[in-house]
Amino acid sequence: MTLIADVLAQDHRDCDHAFARAEALVAKREWSAADKATAEFAADLDRHFETEEQVLFPRFEAVTGMSNGPTAVMRGEHAEMRRVLAELQNALRRRDADDFSGEAETLLILMQQHNMKEENILYPMCDARLVLERDTLIATISGQLAHEAST
Numbered sequence: 001m002t003l004i005a006d007v008l009a010q011d012h013r014d015c016d017h018a019f020a021r022a023e024a025l026v027a028k029r030e031w032s033a034a035d036k037a038t039a040e041f042a043a044d045l046d047r048h049f050e051t052e053e054q055v056l057f058p059r060f061e062a063v064t065g066m067s068n069g070p071t072a073v074m075r076g077e078h079a080e081m082r083r084v085l086a087e088l089q090n091a092l093r094r095r096d097a098d099d100f101s102g103e104a105e106t107l108l109i110l111m112q113q114h115n116m117k118e119e120n121i122l123y124p125m126c127d128a129r130l131v132l133e134r135d136t137l138i139a140t141i142s143g144q145l146a147h148e149a150s151t
Helices: 004-027 031-064 070-093 097-129 131-150
Strands: none
Touching: 004 031, 004 097, 004 131, 031 070, 031 097, 031 131, 070 097, 097 131
C-alpha cells in the first residue's frame, strides 16, 4: 500500500538531489550549468510546496477542522524557504559563490527541519485522517508532481 507520506517524502529526496547538483556546480564555478540546475531546483521546490498547499493541506484542514494547526506552520515555513531561495538566486545572479553557499546552508537547515516535521508528524496524520480518500489524493498529488515537473 502506497501512502501519502511515501510519495511526498520521495519528492523531498528528489528536491534534495536537485539542490545538491546546484550547489556542486556553484562550488565549481560552472555558472551556466549552475543557473540551469538552480532554476530546476527552484521549480521542483515550488511544485512541491504548491502541491501541498493546493491539494493536501486543504483536504486535511477540511477533514480535521484544523486550519491553524500543522498546515499553518508548514505554510509559514514554505514562505521562509521561498524567501531564502530568492536570496540564493540573487547571489547566483551576482556570481557570488560565498553568498550562495551561505544562503544554501541556511536553506538546507530549514529544509531538513521542515521535512522531518512533515515526514514524522504531518504526513502520518494525513495518511491516518484521510484514509478514505488517500488513494485519490495520492493519484492527484502524483499527477500534479509529474505534470508540473514535465512542464
